[in-house]
Amino acid sequence: MFGLTFDKLLLIGVIAVFVLGPERLPYYAAQLGRLVRSLKEMADGAKDRLRDEMGPEFDEVDWKKLDPRQYDPRRIIREALTDAPEPPVIKPPTHKRPVESAAERRRQLADSGTPAPFDAEAT
Known part of the structure; x- marks a missing residue:
C-alpha cells in the first residue's frame, strides 16, 4: 500500500x-x-452505487483490462507506428549526378585556391 513497508x-x-x-x-x-x-465506507458506497446504476453489466466488465498500470507507452507507440499507412513512394531523380567523396571535394577546393566554407554562427 503506497510503498509503505513495516x-x-x-x-x-x-x-x-x-x-x-x-x-x-x-x-x-x-x-x-x-x-x-x-x-x-465512501469507496464501498461508490462501488455499490455504480453497481446499481450499471445493472448486471457491472459484474461482466473486465476491470483488470482497464487498469492504467498495464499500459506500456513503448508498446502503444510501436503498435501505432506499425499500423500506420504506408508512406508515399518518392521516385529518385532521373538525372544522375557524379558521386564525389569529401576528400575529392577538399582537394578540388585546395587546388582552386578558394577558401573552405565557413559558418560564423557555428559553434
Missing part, C-alpha cells in the same frame, strides 16, 4: 510519538482510524 510504518510511528507526545497520540490514532474507516 519498517517505514514503524519509523512514522516513532516520529509521531515524539512529535505528538504520549498524551495526544491516542486521540490522533483514533482520528486516523475513523478517517480510514470513513474512506473505506
